[in-house]
Amino acid sequence: MLNIASIKKLQIILILILLINSCSRQPEQKIYKKFRILMDTIITITVVSPSEKEAETAINNAFSVIERLDKSLSSFSPDSDVSKINHSAGIDFVKVSTDTYQLINAAIKSAQISDGAFDPTIGPLVNLWDIADIIKPDAHISPKLPALNKIKEKLMFVNYKDIIVDDHDMSIKLRKKGMAIDLGGIAKGYAADKAVAALKASGIKSGIVSCAGDLKVFGNKPDNSNWLVGIRAPRGKLDDLIAVLSLKDLAVSTSGDYERFFIINGIRYHHILDPKTGYPANGFQSVTLVNEQGIITDGLDTAVFVLGPKKGLELVNKMGLMAYFVYSDGSIYITDNLKKLIVPNDKKN
Amino acid sequence: MIKKTNLDFLKFGLLPQIRIGDFLLFILLLILSIGGMFYVYGGETNNGNRVIIEVNNIEQFNLPIDVDKVIDLRHLLVEIKDKKVRVKDADCQNKLCVKQGWIDRGSIICLPNRVVIIIKNIKNNHAVIDAISG
Amino acid sequence: MQSQDKYRIAVLAAYAIALHGVERFIPMPIPWLRFGFANIIALTTLILFGFKAAMFVTIIRIVIGSMIIGTFLGPAFIMSLTAGISATLFMGLFYTLFGRLFSPIGISLIGALFHNLAQLGTAYFLFIHNLNAMLMIAPLIILIGIFSGALNGAATALIIQKIRENP
Numbered sequence: 075m076l077n078i079a080s081i082k083k084l085q086i087i088l089i090l091i092l093l094i095n096s097c098s099r100q101p102e103q104k105i106y107k108k109f110r111i112l113m114d115t116i117i118t119i120t121v122v123s124p125s126e127k128e129a130e131t132a133i134n135n136a137f138s139v140i141e142r143l144d145k146s147l148s149s150f151s152p153d154s155d156v157s158k159i160n161h162s163a164g165i166d167f168v169k170v171s172t173d174t175y176q177l178i179n180a181a182i183k184s185a186q187i188s189d190g191a192f193d194p195t196i197g198p199l200v201n202l203w204d205i206a207d208i209i210k211p212d213a214h215i216s217p218k219l220p221a222l223n224k225i226k227e228k229l230m231f232v233n234y235k236d237i238i239v240d241d242h243d244m245s246i247k248l249r250k251k252g253m254a255i256d257l258g259g260i261a262k263g264y265a266a267d268k269a270v271a272a273l274k275a276s277g278i279k280s281g282i283v284s285c286a287g288d289l290k291v292f293g294n295k296p297d298n299s300n301w302l303v304g305i306r307a308p309r310g311k312l313d314d315l316i317a318v319l320s321l322k323d324l325a326v327s328t329s330g331d332y333e334r335f336f337i338i339n340g341i342r343y344h345h346i347l348d349p350k351t352g353y354p355a356n357g358f359q360s361v362t363l364v365n366e367q368g369i370i371t372d373g374l375d376t377a378v379f380v381l382g383p384k385k386g387l388e389l390v391n392k393m394g395l396m397a398y399f400v401y402s403d404g405s406i407y408i409t410d411n412l413k414k415l416i417v418p419n420d421k422k423n
Numbered sequence: 424m425i426k427k428t429n430l431d432f433l434k435f436g437l438l439p440q441i442r443i444g445d446f447l448l449f450i451l452l453l454i455l456s457i458g459g460m461f462y463v464y465g466g467e468t469n470n471g472n473r474v475i476i477e478v479n480n481i482e483q484f485n486l487p488i489d490v491d492k493v494i495d496l497r498h499l500l501v502e503i504k505d506k507k508v509r510v511k512d513a514d515c516q517n518k519l520c521v522k523q524g525w526i527d528r529g530s531i532i533c534l535p536n537r538v539v540i541i542i543k544n545i546k547n548n549h550a551v552i553d554a555i556s557g
Numbered sequence: 558m559q560s561q562d563k564y565r566i567a568v569l570a571a572y573a574i575a576l577h578g579v580e581r582f583i584p585m586p587i588p589w590l591r592f593g594f595a596n597i598i599a600l601t602t603l604i605l606f607g608f609k610a611a612m613f614v615t616i617i618r619i620v621i622g623s624m625i626i627g628t629f630l631g632p633a634f635i636m637s638l639t640a641g642i643s644a645t646l647f648m649g650l651f652y653t654l655f656g657r658l659f660s661p662i663g664i665s666l667i668g669a670l671f672h673n674l675a676q677l678g679t680a681y682f683l684f685i686h687n688l689n690a691m692l693m694i695a696p697l698i699i700l701i702g703i704f705s706g707a708l709n710g711a712a713t714a715l716i717i718q719k720i721r722e723n724p
Contacts, residue, residue, distance in 0.1 A: 541687070
């Protein structure tokens with residue numbers, strides 16, 4: 075039975091429906107994506123924005139932040155902060171940019187937390203192994219192991235405690251001549267943090283900054299779902315994934331023995347070197363860490379990889395990180411706090 | 424005392440007893456279960472690339488099926504070999520899981536120890552992935 | 558209940574327990590496959606003595622049988638109990654509602670189906686919360702159940718016929 079009261083109710087409902095409709099008629103949120111080669115890798119920035127112009131401005135702002143960082147950290151250009159620090163090793167303090175200063179402090183912290191398993195002064199060893207150069211497609215050098223006495227010699231220059239930081243004028247000195255810092259193990263996570271901050275400052279509410287193994291997502295996709303991030307399968311083809319994570323406002327870093335490596339007599343020599351032994355660390359095929367900050371995930375995934383399964387897990391638990399391990403026999407361990415972020419296989423399609 | 428039933432007229436062997444209802448029910452169930460089997464197994468072109476072992480409903484192991492390995496679960500001994508899985512030994516009473524032998528698809532379920540061993544195909548779907556780490 | 562009925566139920570339950578036990582010694586190609594011979598007794602009881610008696614026989618068979626085998630109150634016992642009760646329940650329901658449409662074979666098929674469904678359901682809710690694993694084995698178990706159910710139904714039909722010929 076329709077009476078006056080129920081007709082009024084109906085009217086109110088109809089008006090409400092109209093109001094909701096008119097409210098939701100905002101400009102459509104779209105995904106914009108751009109990439110650029112910086113920091114020796116491809117960096118992809120994805121943003122959600124109602125206008126192409128806003129998206130483009132924001133992405134360019136973020137890229138210029140990374141570009142500035144790259145200029146301070148590149149060991150190729152002679153006037154970068156890192157080159158200057160390494161050239162003045164054992165001689166003098168070098169005044170550095172805020173970025174470099176913050177990054178070196180964060181690197182030292184990661185080194186302290188991991189008791190030197192991650193060490194930013196690994197430079198001399200990295201240069202000795204020179205894995206990046208050996209595996210270049212046009213390299214004419216066949217892979218060769220460095221001599222043991224050479225490795226022992228270089229190990230003497232690897233110690234993060236020999237980085238002297240002057241907090242007053244943001245300057246850095248390496249204690250011994252022959253030392254060299256290499257921030258490759260932490261710079262990309264830091265870059266992702268900084269680029270996300272730049273995007274947010276430009277008014278972007280959600281997106282992804284992806285620097286190869288290290289990426290950071292914030293906000294949601296236009297349909298309000300989480301971003302889906304795949305973890306590469308260490309022994310699969312380039313596009314094989316071992317898991318998919320559903321993420322919001324989190325950074326992910328993966329260190330794998332498959333990124334840069336060569337094989338001699340069936341033994342895989344990869345680029346993640348143990349600062350204590352001078353040789354590639356074994357125990358894992360890959361270590362993926364998830365946390366709010368990229369500088370933490372990037373700095374510590376190398377450390378966990380080097381520490382190996384037992385001590386690595388201890389560090390993960392101590393720091394409350396989420397982790398996805400692929401051990402060297404191919405088996406997998408996932409921390410309980412990460413399990414709920416994993417997309418079940420049957421829901422992916 | 425024996426109740427009067429509506430089966431009294433069936434007195435001449437088994438065949439005359441069978442009714443159309445029996446037949447239809449039999450066919451219906453056959454179609455449903457065989458259809459279900461096709462639905463469950465038919466879609467899989469290859470058998471799966473990972474062995475997932477759950478104990479007490481928590482995933483404990485996720486292993487590649489092509490790496491031979493023996494896993495000691497205290498109550499069960501699971502063996503992976505030649506892309507097949509079996510329960511090599513178990514300390515339960517009837518050892519049904521052991522008798523099931525080698526499997527290269529599907530699952531082995533051990534109820535007393537609450538262990539589920541499943542062979543799954545973990546594939547990729549890049550259409551839905553927004554970024555890759557690694 | 559008359560004392561004569563009590564006696565009959567006891568005898569039938571004893572038969573069921575015996576079959577339940579004998580079945581364990583029949584070698585099977587698939588380890589968890591069972592004929593479910595005890596269901597022959599449950600169904601015979603249902604048709605000859607009614608639903609209440611059938612339920613009595615089923616519960617006595619499972620409780621005493623599991624005590625003899627040594628699985629009493631274990632997971633196997635809980636699964637047998639829920640499966641046995643639901644099989645008898647649905648057989649009773651179908652027999653009273655659609656008794657004219659089915660011979661014992663059809664009723665036995667219903668029993669086998671609900672026996673297996675209840676078993677899978679119990680396993681899922683109480684022990685293994687892995688829907689994927691359950692769905693994977695469900696069609697196979699149900700398929701096997703169709704054949705053993707039909708076989709048991711045929712046996713029941715013949716037994717009832719024999720009893721009626723020589724009461």
